[in-house]
Amino acid sequence: MIDRRTFLAASAAMWAGASRADDPTKRGSLGCVIHSFPLRSRTEKDLSDPLKFLEFCRERGADGIQLSLGKSVDAARKLRAAAERHRMYVEGSIRPPKDKADLERFDVEIATAKEAGALVVRTVMLGGRRYETFRTAKEYAAFAESSLASLRLAAPVVARHQVTLAVENHKDYRTDELIDVMKAISSEYVGVCVDTGNSIALLERPSETAAALAPWAASCHLKDMGVESSDDGFLLSEVPLGDGFLDLKEIVGALRKARPSIRFNLEMITRDPLRIPCLTDDYWATFEKVPGRDLARALAMVKKHVGKEPLPRISNLKIEEQLAIEDKNVRRSLEYGRAKLGL
Numbered sequence: 001m002i003d004r005r006t007f008l009a010a011s012a013a014m015w016a017g018a019s020r021a022d023d024p025t026k027r028g029s030l031g032c033v034i035h036s037f038p039l040r041s042r043t044e045k046d047l048s049d050p051l052k053f054l055e056f057c058r059e060r061g062a063d064g065i066q067l068s069l070g071k072s073v074d075a076a077r078k079l080r081a082a083a084e085r086h087r088m089y090v091e092g093s094i095r096p097p098k099d100k101a102d103l104e105r106f107d108v109e110i111a112t113a114k115e116a117g118a119l120v121v122r123t124v125m126l127g128g129r130r131y132e133t134f135r136t137a138k139e140y141a142a143f144a145e146s147s148l149a150s151l152r153l154a155a156p157v158v159a160r161h162q163v164t165l166a167v168e169n170h171k172d173y174r175t176d177e178l179i180d181v182m183k184a185i186s187s188e189y190v191g192v193c194v195d196t197g198n199s200i201a202l203l204e205r206p207s208e209t210a211a212a213l214a215p216w217a218a219s220c221h222l223k224d225m226g227v228e229s230s231d232d233g234f235l236l237s238e239v240p241l242g243d244g245f246l247d248l249k250e251i252v253g254a255l256r257k258a259r260p261s262i263r264f265n266l267e268m269i270t271r272d273p274l275r276i277p278c279l280t281d282d283y284w285a286t287f288e289k290v291p292g293r294d295l296a297r298a299l300a301m302v303k304k305h306v307g308k309e310p311l312p313r314i315s316n317l318k319i320e321e322q323l324a325i326e327d328k329n330v331r332r333s334l335e336y337g338r339a340k341l342g343l
């Protein structure tokens with residue numbers, strides 16, 4: 001026979017579960033973006049299948065997923081059913097429309113994302129890195145102009161489907177530039193996917209970037225970062241949550257205060273450190289308006305947060321070892337997010 005204390009505890013747990021299911025803002029909000037598994041994606045080609053990725057991430061304790069959702073309505077419906085069954089969320093990832101001729105493709109993919117249950121779809125305007133892609137300020141200005149035109153084309157499409165397009169700060173826009181884009185588009189269905197580490201490569205401070213972009217935040221790529229000095233600038237690397245120097249509690253708090261329903265998608269990319277050559281002339285080709293103060297602050301930040309051990313390198317390891325480290329980094333990060341960040 002069940003005693004009163006056990007009955008009350010069970011009832012409380014049942015009602016808590018019902019509340020989380022009925023209110024999306026009270027469900028778990030820490031998922032995984034496909035880019036957390038670049039190594040496994042290369043060895044397991046079908047990992048990019050949304051349904052398989054959902055199950056793969058569920059096994060690791062993630063609350064949701066973010067990846068390209070394709071064009072198949074049937075597959076989208078199956079994904080939605082599986083996500084609802086597991087009480088997980090789905091976010092998409094999409095290429096922005098190049099021009100009017102590309103709008104049909106964009107429209108179909110947004111409709112498919114909506115069918116899959118995604119209310120947010122992340123995009124990037126530049127696949128590469130600003131300081132590696134452009135050699136002159138004129139080249140960057142042309143990119144910025146074409147990107148704004150692309151988002152102007154996209155805005156009516158996502159508004160019609162009531163899906164938010166989240167533009168990532170992808171080592172292309174500095175924060176003030178991305179805010180100017182958001183103000184120019186001025187659509188409730190075009191926002192920002194705040195990457196918590198990318199803007200360091202553009203000499204910005206992570207907490208300041210998150211706070212400034214928070215009013216437009218529709219999604220988040222959550223990561224922690226480590227740094228190391230180099231002759232031509234510094235090295236930058238994703239590290240498991242809690243192992244880096246980012247004030248993750250402050251960042252998560254700022255984003256949640258501005259956007260209570262935001263989801264945080266872990267982007268723990270296991271790889272060799274990235275080179276940020278901010279002491280070279282080529283790096284500065286598109287940063288004519290960036291004050292020298294920002295360089296000084298960035299270098300001081302690197303000096304302050306250099307770890308006792310070098311940043312991890314994996315390229316010299318066997319692929320089996322690389323895969324094991326990748327999986328361990330993701331699992332550790334998900335556990336940290338739940339235990340320390342309340343996600």
